[in-house]
Amino acid sequence: MSDHKVQSSALAEENPSVVARPPVEEMRELKRLRWQDFVFSPRYGGFIALLAAVLIAPLFLDGLYEFDLAILVFINASVAITLNLLVGYAGQISLGHAAFFGLGGYGTAILATRHDWPALAALLAGVLLVAAVAFLIARPILRLKGHYLAMATLGLGMIIYLVITTETGLTGGPDGMSVAPMEIFGYMVFDELVWYWITGILLLLIYLLAVNVIESPVGRALRAVHGSEIAAINSGVNVTHYKTLIFVVSAMVAALMGGLFAFYSGFITPTSSDFMHSIEFVVMVVLGGMASVVGAVVGAVLLTLLPQFLAAMADYKWLTYGLILMLVMIFMPKGLVPTLHGWIRRWIP
């Protein structure tokens, strides 16, 4: 014990502010959990809030249009959560994620519509197709860092977009293609409310699984890849493996959501895979808060609903939209949720 005392006093000389804070003995122990830790944890507070929102919202939603928006929010939030694992946690940017969304959508649509595959089999095939594509390009592409990785994923997205637009015989070209309705075990899914529950439950599931990954050795390895790749490698983390893993997983979820989106809207166009759509996914993550699951959901809600609320402003719609995004990023550079969380935590430590 005595040598700790010596060391503590040495540190105190160097940094008196550390000592001014809570008594040392209290800090020594691993923190015991208090009510705040449950309320503000993504696993408990965050999940319960999301669950309540999904359960209660149908009582207030009125008409097809509002249900349509809710379903879009769920689809976007599911993509944003998994993209956040790649971008926010592992620190690997992807500016081509909509391509996986589009590829999954078209893969599913073509198999189900042109080849009469059962809906679930078509969805699965779409996801596996994207998994294979993502896996093949992951190794060469994830060797790149920073701007180079951004450029490479951007290029990848554009290639896939071009293929979808130009392979007219297969995809219907720029006009898009109509998609047969989703039939599961003989039941045709048409009703908006059914779609609401399908996408809502999937979102809850993806949210929970994402939190599981984050709070595990895998999640720690991913964050370490972001924080210091050298530290990760020297701790025995196979960095290439984890980067590839999370790249493929996030692409698979985007593909699944793309497939569901195609079934739900009954129509799919190349814009689902274009550059603007990729940027939208990334902005959801950055605006809501990097490395925050709740942030990804909030970002998806805002980016899906904001253009609708601003529609009344007609000509000024996109101007206001851009201004809001700029202001949030200037005053809350960490993103909405982490910044707000920080503010609240100043009052409730």
Next chain:
Amino acid sequence: MSILRIESLTKVFGGLRAIDDLSFTIEPGSVHSVIGPNGAGKTTLFNLITGVYTPTSGRVLIEEQDVSALPTHSRAALGMSRTFQNLQICMNMSAIENVMLGRHLHLDGRFLPSLFRLPRIVRGDREARERCAELMEYVGLGRYINAEASGMPYGALKRLEIARSLAAEPKLLLLDEPAAGLNASETADLDEVIHKLGQAGVTVVLVEHDMKLVMNISEHIVVLNYGKKLAEGTAAEIRRNPDVIAAYLGAA
């Protein structure tokens, strides 16, 4: 059986022979040091041992197993761990999570068990957290157990790296200039930590400029100069060696 053997290791950068036909052996237990003037090739040697660089020729053997072709993370799995001259801390993580990263190889790092949060993931993480808190106490970071890494002073981060390395329970611990940038009292604390490690049976290899620290705690010293081995022996032998004196003080 030696824990680390370097066999006629050579690394050439352009025309520069940073490490030139170097051979030595580290026996298990106690504290060893690699010293030498600036640019002698000490950090290059560490990078060759850990696999950051591939040697131009020669071999690195851990417990008589040739690891020259293995990537860094696989060498870590053989029981090798290191700290860095320039800090390598994950500033996006809390202090204790940085230490827990060091336990990666002792935990289940597969995707599916983590995805479904199997009981062994929860148990493993809880045990790792407790153990890492003890390790932070051990290196004198008890007060930072609940701190964020980004809020810690430099000297504490240096020791956090040591705690992270220890979390891996390495057979061989490589410390790259652990005293660089520390003040006198911090260096004295570090001296004690390294001494404790040596006594606990960890084989420590130290690259260090601080002569007092090196002479105090190492039982075996290798002196490098221009990538070559200039001398090897106990602290007392090295202190008397005329070649070493010449290299450090300039030839008479």
